[in-house]
Amino acid sequence: MTHSNNFKQSHTEEEINIREELEKYLRYWPWFVITVLVAIIGAFVYLRLTVPVYNTVASVIIKDEESQGGGGSAEMANFSELGLLGGMGTNSIENEIGLLNSRRLMISTVKALNLNIEYYDAAGVKEDEIYLDAPYLVTLLSVDDALLQHATREGESDFLIKPAQEEGVVELHFLENDKVLRVKLDEIVNLPFATLVVKDNRKFHEATGRLLTSKKSQIVKLKTVEQIADRLRSKVQVNLIDDNATLLEFNLESTVKEKAQDVLDQLIFEYNKEAIEDKNEVANNTARFIDERLQIISQDLDTVEVGLKDFKEDNRLTNIEAESSLIIENASDYRRREQEIGTQLELANSMISYLQDNPENSDLLPANMGLEGEAVNGQIENYNQLVLERNRILSGATERNPAVIRLNSQIEQLRSTILSGLQRTQSNLRIALNDLKRQSNLIGSEIAQVPAKELQFRDISRQQNIKEALYIFLLQKREENSLSLAATAPKAKIVDPAYSLGNPVSPKRNIVLAAALLLGLAIPFLVIYIRRLLNNKIERRDDIEKITRQIPVVGELPRIARGESDLIVENDRSVLAESFRILVTNLQYLLVNAETDGKGYCIYTTSTVKGEGKTFTSINLAMTLANTGKKVVIIGADLRNPQLQRYDNQSKSLLGVSDYLVSNDHTLEKLVHDSKFHPKLKLFLSGSIPPNPSELLRQKKFGQMIAELREQYDYVIVDTAPCMLVADTFLISRYADLILYVTRAGYTEKKLLNFAVDAVKDGKLHDVSFVINDVKTANFGYGNKYGYAYGAEQPSLWERFKKSF
Structure with missing residues (x-):
């Protein structure tokens, strides 16, 4: 019973103390009301003057070239059999993210969209960027980056464009020095840091001839491409959605939805453009090699065919094949094998000549030329992949980069290995060819009664067949290579093109108003609390x-x-x-x-x-x-x-x-x-x-x-x-x-x-x-x-x- 009474008494005292503490603050309720009203009014002013920032999102799938080479659709399987899907492969998704975040790609994006020219509404209370909805557009013909950077730092590159009284004339009001320059539309304007042209972008109603836009003046801010690229690089976020997939999501926060969407779409386009160029580099190099070899083989084939024609005319031969068919039938198998080995030897000689004539490690080797032996073909494909990877890194680095040095060493070693392999293949083919010739000599004893002219004719005919087979083979490879160029697909498949979310990410209206309410309550509370805490005088x-x-x-x-x-x-x-x-x-x-x-x-x-x-x-x-x-x-x-x-x-x-x-x-x-x-x-x-x-x-x-x-x-x-x-x-x-x-x-x-x-x-x-x-x-x-x-x-x-x- 006593414990219950004590509990009730302590509970009552605690309730009284809480009420007393509240009364110490509630007696100043007018101050709470005033500060809350001021804070909420300030929040509304802040929301009115602050430009909302929206989040723009895009997503792509980075294709894995190595996995695609094995099949997929029927067309891709056919191309794989023809050897058309060789080239650049994806080493890792982190490398692709790094490439998408590179300064070089962003500079290309800024240049493509002219983002270094910014337009703002001059009449608004807040600084609204109007992007391409400006009444006048500026085109830069030439820029001195050093002078422009200095002018940007001093604010001398910002100017106001206003229409003049005279039709087709505008006034450029430079904000820093109050200088006014009257210029005509579509005429060249020379400034200390750039040469530009002002173009009319106003939209008129066709029937009435009235302006459709309410904006009559605008502020133009000129920046260097590097400044804008660095700013956008810090804002663009590229994230891997799943560790087990190659789905990437792009995020960009901006006050202008259309501008952010254009930036992400253009960035993806520039990435695909560069990837396609890398893929086509091997095919273009192979095409040049095939054209060179076709020109040489064509000349050799013409020479052999002319010699055969002259031989028949001089010896008045008509149907030598029918006369010696029985003898040749026994030697046909050796000749066929001799022809195949001769073709392989010619290809090996061509590849060795190409390697010796082009000692530079930056050149790609022709791929899928028909050489037998998977080791050499695999080494050539690996060599081309290393060269492409080295060239991609060099586009954003120097020769002293450790990765470049490592790749150069691997390329040199692999090139030596390929050359040694081709030379061994050449030696083996010659031995095999000599052996076949010895076998042919044995059979030749059986046809010793065949006239020497028949033997000479067969020799010329054999040379013709070899050259003709090689010529047809190169023509086929050229067509296949052309198909591979035509079938090149973008590396980044767009899942969702850039789109902006409806609600701004900042300022968030509800959060700002809630924060204003809490701030309005907290300020008088803290003032009263600190005042009471520091007060050593009696008050009551x-x-x-x-x-x-x-x-x-x-x-x-x-x-x-x-x-x-x-x-x-x-x-x-x-x-x-x-x-x-x-x-x-x-x-x-x-x-x-x-x-x-x-x-x-x-x-x-x-x-x-x-x-x-x-x-x-x-x-x-x-x-x-x-x-x-x-x-x-x-x-x-x-x-x-x-x-x-x-x-x-x-x-x-x-x-x-x-x-x-x-x-x-x-x-x-x-x-x-x-x-x-x-x-x-x-x-x-x-x-x-x-x-x-x-x-x-x-x-x-x-x-x-x-x-x-x-x-x-x-x-x-x-x-x-x-x-x-x-x-x-x-x-x-x-x-x-x-x-x-x-x-x-x-x-x-x-x-x-x-x-x-x-x-x-x-x-x-x-x-x-x-x-x-x-x-x-x-x-x-x-x-x-x-x-x-x-x-x-x-x-x-x-x-x-x-x-x-």
């Missing part, structure tokens, strides 16, 4: 009650607005008057046990330091008591720094307490004067400033003075000196029935409250109660914080708002 009664519970707080006095009176008058219904009435009511409960023997009460007002409002509290407390019909006298006991005189300038020269204590010639009746504030309120001023105020206050005469005044008045209010600065108040504290310890909100430091607590513990002061002066309306602990003042006019919302801080 809670600040005192947290430090000390031994000394009660009997009153809170409101802050006096500038221009308002700080004195209570008769029938006063102000908040100040109500606060002192509450203070007087609370004093009645504290004085109920005071032993006065029918005499008046003696109340001291003191403070820790100067400026906390002792005198202000004293005189208004006296006025409040006087308004209730009590006889009241105020004693100025601060002999060092008297302050009562400032409320009554005419009494500054009057004698007072110090004069009474110094001399026995003065009586209280002569020194206590009427006040101008109230007929029941008397003033007993401090008098002349003595050199020894502490010694005067130590006298018993001061106590006798208090006792005498208590017999004459209902309340004796004593305005004493600050306790922390001098000991005067401690010397006379025993004569008081109640001591009001005045603190001031926003002025008295919290640590000074410990001085009052220690003074009570040490017995220097007794019957002490705190009074908080100069409290803001928002910080009142009770009653007045709700704005209640009986019979008084309710202050306006603006007045209460101003008093909240």
Whole structure:
């Protein structure tokens, strides 16, 4: 049961603490409303002035050439059998991503789209790029990159184009130096950094002849191609969608959707264009080799055919084949084999001659020439792939690149290997040919009876067949090579052409408005929190009650607005008057046990330091008591720094307490004067400033003075000196029935409250109660914080708002 009660009590205290903490911030609700409104208005202005940025996306599939060579469609299978799909293969998808991100490809894209010329709307509030919708387009004929880069850095390359009064003439207003240049459309304009032509791009309605575009002027910004390329490279993102696929996605954020789409589409086009050029390089090189060999073989074939014709004419031969068919039938097999080996030997000789005549490693070797032996053909294909890879790297690097050096070494080694292999093949073919010839000689003994002319004819005919077979073979290869050129497909297959998403990626309206709302709430919260965190002054009664519970707080006095009176008058219904009435009511409960023997009460007002409002509290407390019909006298006991005189300038020269204590010639009746504030309120001023105020206050005469005044008045209010600065108040504290310890909100430091607590513990002061002066309306602990003042006019919302801080 006890545990349950403790839990309920702790829960209630926690709830109260949370409510109190919230109230500390909610009392400043006007500031939260204002900052939220300002933040939201600022957010709307930001959204209005900020150009939205959209995300543009495109996707492609990078084809794997090696996998395509093995088949796919029927046509691709046929081409593979013909050897037409050799060439550049994909080493890795990372290399292709690197190529797509290369500066060279982006420079080609910028040049193709003229992106180094930017157009902006001159009439808009925000700087909107209008891309190709500009009323006038600029064409650069020549550019000095160094001068243009300097002009761009200085802002001298930006100019405004406005139509002039004269038809076909525009004005170029240079923004940096305010120079104006009138030029005609479609005529060459010479600038220090470029030569350009301004063309009319305005669209007219055919029927009415009116302009369809509302833009009459524009700002043109000229940049170098490299500047734009570097900027776009940093924005274009190429990402691999899946590690197990070759699907790439392009992303580009831009304020102009059409421009971003053109950039991505052109970038893919430039990539495909370069890939096709690489693929066709081997085919073009093979075509040149075949044409050279066809020219040589054609001349040799003509020579053999002319010799055969002359031989038949000289020897009057008609049908030698029929006459020697029986003999030749036995040797036909050897001749066929001899012909095949001769063809292979001729091809080997041609390839060796080509390698020896072209020693440069940058040249590609003819592929698929029909040489038997998979080793040599595979080496030639690998050689061409290495050369292409080396050339691709050289397009973006130098000869000293480690990758280039490594590839050059591999190419040199492979070239030597190919040459050695061809030479071995040549040697083997010659041996085989010689062997066949020996076999043919053996058969020749069987046909020894055949006339020598027949043998000579067969020799010439054999040479003709070899040349003719080689000629037909090269013609076939040339056609196949032409087909491979015609069948070249793009390397990057477009899955989705560039398209822009509908919603901008920035600024996001909902996020900006939400951030503005949070910022509007956070700013006053942080200001209030930091202000409270750094504030070492008391502000409200809670600040005192947290430090000390031994000394009660009997009153809170409101802050006096500038221009308002700080004195209570008769029938006063102000908040100040109500606060002192509450203070007087609370004093009645504290004085109920005071032993006065029918005499008046003696109340001291003191403070820790100067400026906390002792005198202000004293005189208004006296006025409040006087308004209730009590006889009241105020004693100025601060002999060092008297302050009562400032409320009554005419009494500054009057004698007072110090004069009474110094001399026995003065009586209280002569020194206590009427006040101008109230007929029941008397003033007993401090008098002349003595050199020894502490010694005067130590006298018993001061106590006798208090006792005498208590017999004459209902309340004796004593305005004493600050306790922390001098000991005067401690010397006379025993004569008081109640001591009001005045603190001031926003002025008295919290640590000074410990001085009052220690003074009570040490017995220097007794019957002490705190009074908080100069409290803001928002910080009142009770009653007045709700704005209640009986019979008084309710202050306006603006007045209460101003008093909240």
